[in-house]
Amino acid sequence: MVNHLNRLIPLLFIFGFIAYTLIAVQNKPRVLVLHSYHIGYSWTDRVNIGIAQVLKDEAFSVRYHYMDTKRHSGSGFKSRAGTRAQKLIDSWEPHVIIAVDDNAQKYVTKHYLNHPKINVVFSGVNAKPEAYGFDQADNVTGILERRPLPIVKESILKIFFPDSINIADSNPVDVVFITDNSTTSKLNIELIKQYTWAPEINLDIIKVCSYKQWQEAVLLANQQSDLILLNGYKTLVPAKDAEGKDPCNSKGKDRVAVKEVIKWTQENTANVPVLGFSSSYVNDGGQIAFSASPVEQGHVASEMAIQIIHGKRPSELPIESAKQFTFYMRESLFERYPDIEIPFVYKALARATGNYYESDKK
Known part of the structure; x- marks a missing residue:
């Protein structure tokens, strides 16, 4: 009898510990990080850095889910990705x-507006909050992604065209903004249209969907503009789809490799400087770029999530806009544009944030 008890006590302890652990895990606040894109996309990875820095000391149960809609931009795939995410949310019930x-937001969180148990903190959003019904929900808050347009304008003038600032009657700088047809690009176009570029800058916008259209736009801008501002290029499709049809009206999934797009663009813009408008541009082979800080987007969203879990209502936390920007540059920039001078503070920012590329190998 004693021997049986001696064997039973350790087993009871083990089972008790397992039960306690399961209950503790179940009672932990649950946070679901829902990404529109994929691991390995530089913006997504850096948002995750910001999230991890804030949540690392919190006793939360955190899960990550990636919709992968940057590499698969068809509406059918996006809808299915949204359905998969909703199934995860309904089964796991994150706080x-x-x-x-x-x-x-478009394919998932709009279905949880005013949910009694699930709260939403958005991040990296380019559209206005009312586009997703957030202005009518008391369980939603977050941080808007806004490109640092004043910094971009100032940099175009001070870095690339400093003489235009000092000449009172100088002709405005002709800038062409070239972008693909992605959701993010469409939203950025609306923001850019609302910004005041004149009188110092004349800005033309060209939106394309195929690689052929992209090449035509770049070649024309190389001959007729003073600077090219590049935005999205990751959803460009080949000149023809597998059936030889117009790719812009095709449901095909083929996309032109991004590094090929940037390599070709660099090789065919000898006449004008090219400035990137996204966090991944320099990583893909470009020389210089500005973007909103993805780390800030992760920081602010995570801090809001903590406040909500500790009792704040999302409606008590005002929606914020991006306040920080990130600068990216490649050292070979100075070979391509030997006459430009990058402010020391910009170079220091790029180095401090790991966005200074010392060679074309990185």
Whole structure:
């Protein structure tokens, strides 16, 4: 009898510990980080850095889910990705969803507005909050992604065309903004249209869907503009789809490799400087770029999530806009543009944030 008890006590202890652990895990606040894009996309990875820095010391149960809609931009795939995310949410029932970028809002979080148990903190959103009904929901807050347009304008003038600032009657700088047809690009176009570029800058906008259209736009801008501002290029399709049809009206999934797009663009813009408008441009082979800080997007969203879990209502936390920007540059920039001078503070920022590329190998 004693021997049986001696064997039973350790087993009871083990089972008790397992039960306690399961209950503790179940009772932990649950946070779902819902990404529109995929692991390995530089913006997404850096948002995750910001989230991890804030949540690392919190006793939360955190899960990550990636919709992968940057590499698969068809509406059918996006809808299915949204359905998969909703199934995860309905089964796991997170206390807070940190939803990153616009597709996560369009295909998922809008279905949880005013949910009694699930709260939403958005991040990296380019559209206005009312586009997703957030202005009518008391369980939603977040941070808007806004490109640092004043910094971009100032940099175009001071870095690339400093003489235009000092000449009172100088002709405005002709800038061409070239972008693909992605959801993010469409939203950025609306923001750019609302910004005041004149009188110092004349800005033309060209939106394309195929690689052929992209090449035509770049070649024309190389001959007729003073500077090219590049935005999205990751959803460009080949000149023809597999059936030889117009790719812009095709449901095909083929996309032109991004590094090929940037390599060709660099090789065919000898006459004008090219400035990137996204966090991944320099990583893909470009020389210089500005973007909103993805780390800030992760930081602010996570801090809001913590406040909500500790009792704050999302409606008590005002929606914020991006306040920080990130600068990216490649050292070979100075070979391509030997006459430009990058302010020391910009170079220091790029180095401090790991966005200074010392060679073309990185």
